[in-house]
Amino acid sequence: MIRPPALRPAPVSLARRQPSTVINYRRCLLLCLKWCDYHGVSFSTPWQLDDLLVEWQVTNQATKSQFAAALAAAELGSPTCKGQLNWARTVLKDWEITSVICHHIPMPKQLAILIAFGLAVRGRGRLGAGVIFQQAKGLRPSELLSLLPEHITLPEQQHFGNSPAAVISLGVKTGTKLKRAQAVTVSEQSNPLALFLLRELVESTPKGVPIMASITLLQYQKELRIVCEKLGLPPLTPHSPRAGFATDQIISGRDFVSVREEGRWLSDSSLRIYLDQVAVAGQSASEAIGKHNLLIKELTTHFVNLYSGWPLSHFPLRCPLPKKFLQQLLP
Numbered sequence: 001m002i003r004p005p006a007l008r009p010a011p012v013s014l015a016r017r018q019p020s021t022v023i024n025y026r027r028c029l030l031l032c033l034k035w036c037d038y039h040g041v042s043f044s045t046p047w048q049l050d051d052l053l054v055e056w057q058v059t060n061q062a063t064k065s066q067f068a069a070a071l072a073a074a075e076l077g078s079p080t081c082k083g084q085l086n087w088a089r090t091v092l093k094d095w096e097i098t099s100v101i102c103h104h105i106p107m108p109k110q111l112a113i114l115i116a117f118g119l120a121v122r123g124r125g126r127l128g129a130g131v132i133f134q135q136a137k138g139l140r141p142s143e144l145l146s147l148l149p150e151h152i153t154l155p156e157q158q159h160f161g162n163s164p165a166a167v168i169s170l171g172v173k174t175g176t177k178l179k180r181a182q183a184v185t186v187s188e189q190s191n192p193l194a195l196f197l198l199r200e201l202v203e204s205t206p207k208g209v210p211i212m213a214s215i216t217l218l219q220y221q222k223e224l225r226i227v228c229e230k231l232g233l234p235p236l237t238p239h240s241p242r243a244g245f246a247t248d249q250i251i252s253g254r255d256f257v258s259v260r261e262e263g264r265w266l267s268d269s270s271l272r273i274y275l276d277q278v279a280v281a282g283q284s285a286s287e288a289i290g291k292h293n294l295l296i297k298e299l300t301t302h303f304v305n306l307y308s309g310w311p312l313s314h315f316p317l318r319c320p321l322p323k324k325f326l327q328q329l330l331p
Contacts, residue, residue: 009076018142020216025073028066032056046084049074053088064095105234106274107135107244110296111289115236117299118227127223129197130212131241136194137184138245138263141220141238143170145212149205152198155187164188166195182264233289243274250275 014022035056036042043049053074057067071092075082107115112135116128134144151169158167165187186194201211220238228236242263249259256271265271289296 008078013076013079024069025076028062028069029073029077031060031062031066032070035060046078046081049081050085050087053085054091057091064092064099067095068092104237104239104243104274106247107131107236107240108248109135109244111233112241112244113299114231114289114292114296115224115227115233118231119223122223122227124223126201126211126213127215127220129201130215133186133194133197133201135241135244135248136191137168137186138242138249139170139184140242141217145210145215145217145220147211148208149202149211150207152202152211154199154202155195165190166198168198184262184264231292246271246274 017025032053036052041052043052053067053071056062056070062070067088071085071088074085112132116125116132119125119128119131130144133139134141147168147170153167153169155164155166165185168184168186170182170184186198188195205211205213217238224236224238224240228234246259246263249262250256256268260268260271263271
């Protein structure tokens, strides 16, 4: 008797993955299984599952991300299928080759401040503070969203040496893209605004709670899209602050290797993907933000003195911001 694939992952395999990844796997695989149930089809061998995955994608017009997640979930749930879903793997590989890559538009420091205020007006001030900090240190979105207060050691909390910098540990439990924990530092001298906001976030967040208040990547993406649409900005993504960090550093005169090391890119090619877009994407972005230049300059100059404490609550509407700016952004 042929035993059908189990499609039940081992607990230890689930523990290696982010909870959000597991949820996405389950959701996408469930779409495929519901399609199978609706059409009255079943499978008992890996090659039958292989056929059904491709048939589901074609007839149901599943997106590339849904198809990839369903395929990964099937291999996770039934490891014996791994290496035997050849047709589905070929389709996914061909899809990746033929799809048009949409590179991330860089978010320079000045634009990050404008976006942060836009988020704060909409009651997402904590996320706005995170955007500024992410842009200052070139963090990946997943690294920002998973940060806990206990992962951050402020200068006054250090009991060794006389370091003026805060130390941020990344990937303590889940690992980073390099598959191990890493650390970055931020000091009063190098980036006083980022250190100020980091201190505000740490001191206002209980231990064990993410400093971004459990904001998901999808929520981050949605809030950015809304603010960009309302301000007439190009479509920025949660990776745009990291891209902006790279471009800002190169434009300031830093050499390629030091930027790659500080930003923790795995290879030269992965960093060049960001930098190769500067000329085109940066030009379109600068044209779009031109109408906000005066406001950006004012916010950049007086940020800390005028708005101390703003990241932690709804933006105070009595602050001296243009009424048109507020009306554009209010929910």
